[in-house]
Amino acid sequence: MSLIQSARMNGHDPYAYLKDVLMRLPTQRASEIGQLLPHQWCLPELHKTSCP
Numbered sequence: 001m002s003l004i005q006s007a008r009m010n011g012h013d014p015y016a017y018l019k020d021v022l023m024r025l026p027t028q029r030a031s032e033i034g035q036l037l038p039h040q041w042c043l044p045e046l047h048k049t050s051c052p
Contacts, residue, residue, distance in 0.1 A: 006038035017041060 001009075007017040020043060021036045034040055 003038065010038045010041075012038060012041065016043065020044070
């Protein structure tokens with residue numbers, strides 16, 4: 001399964017998901033890399049209210 005398919009299955013816009021992940025990836029801590037997986041990801045502005 002691709003990242004695009006996973007993003008869609010988790011209800012995310014694939015473009016928004018990939019754009020955010022690619023922007024955050026260079027500075028993301030290795031211990032927090034799981035936050036970028038489609039089943040755990042959410043936009044940073046939504047993180048405080050509705051993220052897993």
